[in-house]
Amino acid sequence: MMSESPAHNTDGEARAAAYWLLAPGLCWTALFCVLPMAVILLVSFATRGTYGGIVWDFSLENYGDLLHLLYGRIFGQSLLLAALTTILCLVMGFPLAYYIARLPPRRQAVWLVLVMVPFWTNFLVRTYAWIFILRTEGLLNTVLVKLGLISAPIEILYTNAAVVLGLVYGYLPFMVLPLYAAIERVDRSLIEAAWDLYADRWPVFWRVLVPLTKPGIVAGCLLVFIPSLGAFVTPDLLGGARSMMVGNLIQHEYLIARDWPLGSALSIVVLTLVTGAMSWYFRAHSAADRARRAS
Amino acid sequence: MADLSIDIRALVKRHGATLAVDHITLDVRRGEFFSILGPSGAGKTSLLRMLAGFETPDSGEILIDGRSMAGVPPNRRPVNLVFQSYALFPHLSVAGNVAFGLEMKRVPQAEIGARVAAALELVQLGGKRDRMPGQLSGGEQQRVALARALVNRPAVVLLDEPLAALDQQLRRQMQAELKSIQAQVGVTFVCVTHHQEEALALSDRLAVMHQGRVAQIGRPQDLYESPATHFVAQFIGLSNELRGTVAEPQAGQATLVCADPALPNRIRVALPAGFRAGGAGVLILRPERVQLAPHAGGAAPDNALPGTVETLRYIGSEWHCVVRIAGGIAWTVHLPNRMTGAPPWTVGDRVSVQWNMADGVVLPLS
Numbered sequence: 001m002m003s004e005s006p007a008h009n010t011d012g013e014a015r016a017a018a019y020w021l022l023a024p025g026l027c028w029t030a031l032f033c034v035l036p037m038a039v040i041l042l043v044s045f046a047t048r049g050t051y052g053g054i055v056w057d058f059s060l061e062n063y064g065d066l067l068h069l070l071y072g073r074i075f076g077q078s079l080l081l082a083a084l085t086t087i088l089c090l091v092m093g094f095p096l097a098y099y100i101a102r103l104p105p106r107r108q109a110v111w112l113v114l115v116m117v118p119f120w121t122n123f124l125v126r127t128y129a130w131i132f133i134l135r136t137e138g139l140l141n142t143v144l145v146k147l148g149l150i151s152a153p154i155e156i157l158y159t160n161a162a163v164v165l166g167l168v169y170g171y172l173p174f175m176v177l178p179l180y181a182a183i184e185r186v187d188r189s190l191i192e193a194a195w196d197l198y199a200d201r202w203p204v205f206w207r208v209l210v211p212l213t214k215p216g217i218v219a220g221c222l223l224v225f226i227p228s229l230g231a232f233v234t235p236d237l238l239g240g241a242r243s244m245m246v247g248n249l250i251q252h253e254y255l256i257a258r259d260w261p262l263g264s265a266l267s268i269v270v271l272t273l274v275t276g277a278m279s280w281y282f283r284a285h286s287a288a289d290r291a292r293r294a295s
Numbered sequence: 296m297a298d299l300s301i302d303i304r305a306l307v308k309r310h311g312a313t314l315a316v317d318h319i320t321l322d323v324r325r326g327e328f329f330s331i332l333g334p335s336g337a338g339k340t341s342l343l344r345m346l347a348g349f350e351t352p353d354s355g356e357i358l359i360d361g362r363s364m365a366g367v368p369p370n371r372r373p374v375n376l377v378f379q380s381y382a383l384f385p386h387l388s389v390a391g392n393v394a395f396g397l398e399m400k401r402v403p404q405a406e407i408g409a410r411v412a413a414a415l416e417l418v419q420l421g422g423k424r425d426r427m428p429g430q431l432s433g434g435e436q437q438r439v440a441l442a443r444a445l446v447n448r449p450a451v452v453l454l455d456e457p458l459a460a461l462d463q464q465l466r467r468q469m470q471a472e473l474k475s476i477q478a479q480v481g482v483t484f485v486c487v488t489h490h491q492e493e494a495l496a497l498s499d500r501l502a503v504m505h506q507g508r509v510a511q512i513g514r515p516q517d518l519y520e521s522p523a524t525h526f527v528a529q530f531i532g533l534s535n536e537l538r539g540t541v542a543e544p545q546a547g548q549a550t551l552v553c554a555d556p557a558l559p560n561r562i563r564v565a566l567p568a569g570f571r572a573g574g575a576g577v578l579i580l581r582p583e584r585v586q587l588a589p590h591a592g593g594a595a596p597d598n599a600l601p602g603t604v605e606t607l608r609y610i611g612s613e614w615h616c617v618v619r620i621a622g623g624i625a626w627t628v629h630l631p632n633r634m635t636g637a638p639p640w641t642v643g644d645r646v647s648v649q650w651n652m653a654d655g656v657v658l659p660l661s
Contacts, residue, residue: 192349193382197396197443198370207395211386 037271044264052258062265071249071266078245081160081235082228085167089175089224090217092168097179097216098209101186112180115173123170127237130166131157134238158240166234174223182216183209218281226274246270299361300325300451300483301346306355308341315341317507318355323451323485323500328477330486330494333504334530340455342504343487347376347453360450370399375444379455381436383428389415389439390424396447414446417476434465441473445480454486458493470496491531495519503527519581525658528579535585535626537562537578538660544572551578551657557621563597564657575660582629584654587616590645597652602626604644614639618648 044062049055065071100111118126133139134157141153156162186209194208210217232247239245246266253263301323308316315338323329331339344350346357348369357364359373375396383392390411397407415421418438428436437457444452457473458466474497477484488494494501495515502512503526511523522528539551539562549566553559564578590601602618605625609615609632616628616639626648630639640646 187380187382189378189380189382190384192369193376193378193384194395195349195369196347196374196376197447198399199395200370200399203399208384212384 040264040267043260044268046261048259048261052260054260062262063269065262066265066269074244074249075246075269077160077243078229078247081164081167081243081245082225082231084164085171085228086175086221086225088164088168089172090221093172093175093179093220094217097176098183100176101180101183108184112177115176118173124233124237126170127166127234130162130169130238134162134165157238158243160239160243163235163239163243163245166238167228167231170231170234171224171228174227175220178216178219178223179213180216182213182219186212222278229274230270298325299323300327300359301329301485302356302358302361303342304356304358306342306345306357307353308338308345308350309353310341314338314507316345316352319504319507319509321502321509321512323483325483326481327499328474328484328486328497330488330498330501331504332488332491332494332501332530335489337489337504338507339487339489339504343376343453343455343485346451346485347374348372373450374453375447375449375451376453376455377437377440377444377457379457379459381428381440381460383436383439383443385428387428388424389420389426389428389431392428392439393443393446396443400447410446414442417445417479418442418472433461434469437461437469441476445476445482449482451483451485454484456488456490457486459488459490466493473497495531503530505530521656522579522658525577525579525660528577528656528658533582533627535580535582537580537624539576539578541566541570541572541574541576541657544570548652549657551576555621555624558600558624563652564655565652567657570657570659576657577660579656579658580626580650580654582615582627584650585626585628586649587618587628587630587640588647588649590647597650598655599647599649602646602648604640604642604646607638607640607642609636609638616640618646620648 043054045058045060047055047057047059047061096115100108100115103111131138135141136153136155136157138157140156141150144150145153156165190208190212191204194204199207229245230247230250231245232251235243235245235248236251250263250266250270253259253266257263299322303319303321306316306319307314317338319338319342331342333339341350345352346359346364348364348367348371364372384395387395393411393414394407397410402410411424412421415424418441420435420438420442423431423435428439431439437460441452441457458469461469470493473484486494486497495518498515500512500514501518503510503518505524505526511518511527518527518531522531528534537551537553537558538555539553541549541564542552543550544566547566549564549570549572551562551564553562562578570576587604588599600620602620604616605619606617607614611632613632614630616630617625618628619625628648
């Protein structure tokens with residue numbers, strides 16, 4: 001260490017300064033992100049006390065419990081509903097985002113505000129509004145019966161369909177906004193070039209628009225899929241007892257069963273699944289990208 | 296008429312209240328390098344976009360290879376556009392970009408491979424087929440854009456300001472290359488540009504557009520030597536002007552009576568056909584057609600005006616001389632460099648500005 005040249009010293013000083021500058025960000029991350037996660041991770045290895053407390057003796061029992069078929073079913077159902085929600089948001093969001101991105105700038109702003117207006121009201125309140133619309137004597141059924149389109153009210157509320165509807169409703173803006181940003185950046189002459197080179201509508205879409213907006217598509221899908229997977233308000237209010245999702249399960253373990261260790265283990269599993277899938281995607285993606293650029 | 300590649304009849308396009316294209320009629324022959332030249336806002340881009348099919352004419356007709364293009368979308372037209380920004384697909388390789396049109400036309404894979412290779416060879420990019428557009432220089436991107444159009448063997452290649460994004464030196468080089476590629480493939484090229492030197496160098500024929508109308512169509516030398524309007528004369532090349540009224544028309548000659556009282560009022564000019572006596576006219580003289588002689592000396596030319604050398608600029612092949620003739624009139628004179636760089640005059644010299652009657656063109660004053 002004594003033999004370090006002055007150049008090394010200033011280098012080290014620069015590095016130290018860099019850490020000092022990073023310190024506020026690092027503290028913030030440690031305090032609000034790493035610390036809570038570490039607590040949950042610790043709790044997930046503890047056991048439940050007789051009256052719902054946490055007993056600090058290390059065990060893998062919680063994770064073993066999760067291998068039960070019931071949990072697998074709930075995980076499967078959650079993944080399915082979240083995937084369905086993501087696909088529906090993408091299919092509905094893309095045309096809307098495209099439409100907005102191609103409007104004159106001033107009208108774009110109006111439409112973007114309209115997309116965001118629902119955020120100005122509490123999510124819980126908006127979900128109750130859906131109950132009012134969907135229930136047997138609700139707005140939808142009343143109108144359909146009055147119009148003579150159906151003879152008896154249809155059961156929508158408290159089904160998986162209602163859950164997906166609620167999730168799509170809630171998370172559609174998270175799909176539309178990144179898609180809009182991506183489409184808006186696409187040079188219009190690229191679309192014209194494809195058109196000029198004999199491409200019909202679908203090839204223009206698949207061969208040019210989709211590849212060019214892929215970052216927006218990925219961002220939108222992540223922003224919809226991840227919160228959908230962990231949702232608990234929507235399935236709780238619109239789905240009833242049979243449409244339980246992982247989010248409800250975790251909430252149940254924490255608040256009703258008072259089994260914090262099991263709830264924590266569930267949270268860790270969800271977190272690992274999502275993070276694993278994401279990092280796999282980005283690694284595969286950037287590797288393919290690098291290979292393409294290097295060749 | 297069978298030899299027409301493009302036949303445009305009374306084409307009109309309005310953008311709001313303005314007539315972007317105002318009853319344009321022109322034709323382009325097969326295998327020709329045709330340019331549409333004009334200042335920005337002349338309507339040339341609108342015209343090009345109507346040829347490509349991106350804009351719909353308000354009235355009039357476009358025929359390509361004898362077939363009306365009314366209602367035919369861009370992807371069904373036998374034309375390909377080379378965009379000003381090149382519009383290369385950033386997610387496809389050079390070869391992928393060039394193959395795009397053939398893939399859309401469902402050409403068999405083996406044929407696509409051969410044609411893409413041949414097109415890239417033609418633009419000298421055979422070794423860069425797997426590069427991404429972002430890794431290419433501006434000139435290389437331009438070539439890919441050209442290959443992407445040519446590979447489809449269209450009836451017409453449309454070029455939108457093809458060299459505008461390149462620097463001066465590359466521009467010269469690409470000009471020559473563009474011309475030689477066009478000669479090799481024999482495809483009709485229609486090029487829109489505001490760069491008059493480029494248009495003159497490249498084109499077999501060109502149309503000068505002004506405020507939505509065609510001011511003149513002809514070979515480059517027609518436009519330079521016998522401009523049809525004052526606008527064309529000013530827009531193509533440098534011109535020296537003298538304004539006045541045309542008097543005493545007689546046997547193909549006339550006298551221009553100068554408006555400026557400081558000038559000798561009798562300039563002999565060749566009378567253009569159909570010019571009425573007493574009309575306001577402007578004499579156009581190109582800088583290289585004017586000679587300078589010592590004041591009150593030299594051979595007796597048709598016309599001579601006294602002047603003073605104001606500036607001298609050495610550009611290598613020529614001396615560019617500005618001579619002040621009268622208060623408001625200064626002419627540019629290009630003198631060949633024949634004396635190993637020695638200046639032919641010095642600033643302040645009194646000279647006689649002389650020219651032959653046949654070298655001037657008189658046009659109605661617009």
